[in-house]
Amino acid sequence: MSGYDLRKIFASTAMGSFSDSPGAIYPALRRLETGGLAHGHVQPTASLRKRRLYRLTPKGLAAFKAWLKKPVTRDDVIRRIPELMMRFAFMGQTLGEKRTAKFLGEFARELQDYIPVLKQYLESYANEMPLSGRLALECGIQGYEAQLRWAKSSISLYERKRRKQA
Amino acid sequence: MSGYDLRKIFASTAMGSFSDSPGAIYPALRRLETGGLAHGHVQPTASLRKRRLYRLTPKGLAAFKAWLKKPVTRDDVIRRIPELMMRFAFMGQTLGEKRTAKFLGEFARELQDYIPVLKQYLESYANEMPLSGRLALECGIQGYEAQLRWAKSSISLYERKRRKQA
DNA sequence: AGGTTCATGTAACCCGTTACATGATTTC
């Protein structure tokens, strides 16, 4: 893709929300190139308008896969759910369904462990907290619970699919 | 509070997650001071260890309230749910329950409007998307739905409370 | 001919991260 293509995607889709500003994208692409993770070449064309197309190098693809394969940590669940979801969205095509299901298992386990911690916290401090603080915490807990339900149902979906293929 | 106090809070609580690094906090406090939003004074003490305590100025409190009162936008719902929740958590004590309930109403309305857009998007593009991409989007939708349920039940809680006080 | 879109880039500025530095006080 070209920098311009990326800009349009980042500007139009809400998912994952990278910056669409040229001051972010073009230097970033150059960094990928100097780092050997991507390679850009000017698209040969009849016109004078140049389009620099980038493509991942093998090293870049390896780095991408390594990012996808990182284990899911407690900290990811607390602060980086959107990043986890983006990794998951890319994972299916890149790592295959078995690995993707494994990711969901890790995600579910971390949620399973973390939700009781939050509930415990709420129980201990509820009477010292203002109503809106309590409710905000409850909102977070319910969000995590919804994600846990989603993860479990997705896991069983992958399992059913696998049994059908076998 | 002092910078050190803030560091401890940011390091220990998961909510809202400001940076706890001194390179972020101390310059930020100085900026608040130069901007006239906070005023810091060295706590008088018998020891030689200095503690600089900060307090909001009237101007700072006004800016804080203005931040809390900002209308809830579609963009907030898409990208800044954690910030919205933090605003809500602070709101109860600072703006009162009536204003807090109004915030919840705006939040619920934005969710109510946005969820069908996402569902529509999913329906249109589901067959062109890989399974994991589809599931990731569904996870987002279910998260929003959970938040909408939470908002509605919180609204009715505030309403019940208000009727009881009347 | 003029406005819009395509397409890439740079420069000033702001600010967070990482890492280091300094010294007082408390704890074992």
Add this chain to the structure above:
DNA sequence: GAAATCATGTAACGGGTTACATGAACCT
């Protein structure tokens, strides 16, 4: 007396934001 904690800060670096600049191609 050593280690941990209290408490504040600075410097180098990376990278995003905003705003500006440049020019080609397309549409009317």
